[in-house]
Amino acid sequence: MKRLFKNLTFWVLSAITLGVLLGHFAPEVALQKILDKPIKISLYLSEFEIKTTFSEFLSSIFISIVKVFICPIIFITIMLGIISMGDLKKVGKVGAKSLLYFEVVTTIALLIGIVVANIIRPGDGVVTSEIKGGDISKYTQSAEAFSWLKFLLDNATLQVLILAIFLGVLFSNYGERHKVVSFLQPISNKIFWALHKVMLFAPVGAFGGMAFTIAKYGVHTLLPLGKLMVTVYCTMAIFIFVVLYFILRMYKINLLKFLKYIREELLIVLGTSSSEAALPSLMEKLEKMGCSKSVVGLVVPAGYSFNLDGTTIYLSMSVLFLAQVFNVHLDLQQILTIIGILMITSKGAAGVTGSGFIVLASTLSAVKVIPVEGLALLLGVDRFMSEARAITNFIGNGVATIWLANNEGEFDREQMERVL
Template sequence: MKKLLTNLTFWVLTAITAGILLGHFRPDIALLPVLDAPIKGRFMGQELSLGATLSEFLSGLFISTVKLFISPIIFLTITLGIVSMGDLKKVGKVGAKALLYFEVVTTVALLIGVLVANIIRPGDGVMTSAVAGGDISKYTKSAGAFSWWQFFLDNVTLQVLVLAILTGVVLSRYSGRDAIVAAMNRLSKYIFRALHMVMKLAPIGAFGGMAYTIGKYGLATLLPLGKLMLTVYTTMALFIFGVLWFILRTARVNLLDYLRYVRQELLIVLGTSSSEAALPSLMEKLERMGCAKSVVGLVVPAGYSFNLDGTTIYLSMATIFLAQVFGIELTLNQMLTIIGILMVTSKGAAGVTGSGFVVLASTLTAIQVIPVEGLALLLGVDRFMSEARSITNFIGNGVATIWLANHERAFDRTQMHHAFSEVDSLESTQPGTVRQKTD
């Protein structure tokens, strides 16, 4: 019993359940105003947001606090990883392989989404009047032609990634780097210790996120678009236990063992609908399970910009769904055009305020076949589908890192077995240091 009460996964799961119950039975409490208006701003490059309602405030406080750790952890991990790697040609090779992997896997995800949506046809029979409309002006105003330059300017994670790579390259050529590297290693340990303290607040964030979602939209919102919801969740499950299972199998890693290893982070992503809330913890756990620091540092941050498997599936299915709702029979050329446009616009989902919804608006605007106004149909259920997107993105980036580390022979299998066997004790004790694997 004592072991259960000290297990963070137990408390996160309990908080999610409590949030659902509060949001369903007492939405007045879940949506109780605590601020006159939401607080939004940027600090240390990260966009921070605190909602005006009680539940949204609790969720936003946790997510915003975790986000403060993302930039320094990415910078230190990548810089130290490149210095320890030594061979700069290998850094370039790992980066090139990662981008190729991202493009192949996200294209597979895109094709699966289009295929399943055309087979099941979740939009058939859905009446536009069956779902309460909403204000989509803030999304359509943000929609426009995709710009790689704007993508880079909006994506702080990508900016930190580039800065860290440049710093690592400079340090690796600097003869007096030992003192600097030692100081950065000490700083890294302190940051991870602080992160462990913040992660103990995860149940509060999960509770707030779930209470806000259920309290604002209600379970009844799911009924009119239940077929779409079921299709999206089923497709993402097929992708995870089909495509990602196969990828891990080629690396001789069991998917279920890995999911059990990161179950705490999965629940945090589920409760907060944000994969970023678990990004620092994912990087730490991947190192602990045997992935080289250099590979983790390069692949995970880049993956959060270019390897959005769940978002790609959702964008493809939502586009086909809206075409079916409006009775638009897409030709083969139009379908290929949609696939081509989504291969580009889906890469911008991580760097745009409003994430997938804004990108979906941009995609519909570029296609000029499906009415953009159809987005109002998805407003009520987007938050629920955001959880599926975030979880799939999270799992996909972990799988990508493991596969690339294994392919680069920068993976300690003995350390992986040790980490998998001690997952329960690690969740209870939350040690402040990480066993780091370097090349």
């Protein structure tokens, strides 16, 4: 029993359960305002927002604190990895191979979403008048204002990634680079020590996130769009347990054992609907599992911008869902156009606030055959589907790192056997 109470997984799972109960039976408590207006904090090139309601306050506080660790951990991990690796050709090779892997796997995810949506057709029979919409103006305006330059300037993770690679390459040519490693390693250890302390509050964040979701939207809001939700969840399960399973099987690694190894992080992502909430922990666990520091430092941060498998599936299925709802027939040429547009627009999803809707709005605007106003239908269930998106993105980046580490010979199999 004492061992159970010391298990973070137990506490996160309990917090999620309590959050559901509070949101369902006492929504007025979960949505009680404790701040007059949101508090915005700028730190490490990023802006964090502390929400006003009781439940959102708890969740946003936890996520914001974890986000503070993301940039320093990425910066130090990449620098240490590149300096320790020494071979700059290998660094470039890993980076290029990562981008190729991301494009291939996200394209597979995109095609799976389109095929399943065309077979099950979740939008058929949906009566739009039965579903309460919402204000989509902020999403369409953001979509119109979206640019790749803005994406790069707003994406702190990419900026830190580029800076760390530059400095890593610079110091790797330094004659006494071991002194740089000796200086950075203790700092890295202290940062991860502090992160472990913060992660003890993960149940608080998971409780707040789940309580808000249930209180705000309620389980009853799922019924009109239940078919879409079930289809999206099933499609993402197919992607994880078929596509990602075979990717790991190429190197004789068991996907289920890996999922069990990162179960605490998966529950945190589920409770907070944010894959960023567990990003630093994922990087640490991948290193402990046997992936080299350099591969982890390059692949995970880049993956959070360019390897969004769950988001890609959601976007492709949502576009076809809205086409089916409004009885818009898409011919082969239009479907291929949608695939091409989504292959580009989905890459910008991580760097934009309200990313799913903004990228979806920009895609619909580009296709010009599906009413953009249809986004209002998805507002009620987007929060529930964001959990599936975040978990799929999270697992996908973990699998990508393991695969690339094995492919580059930067994986310690004996260490993996001990950990798993």
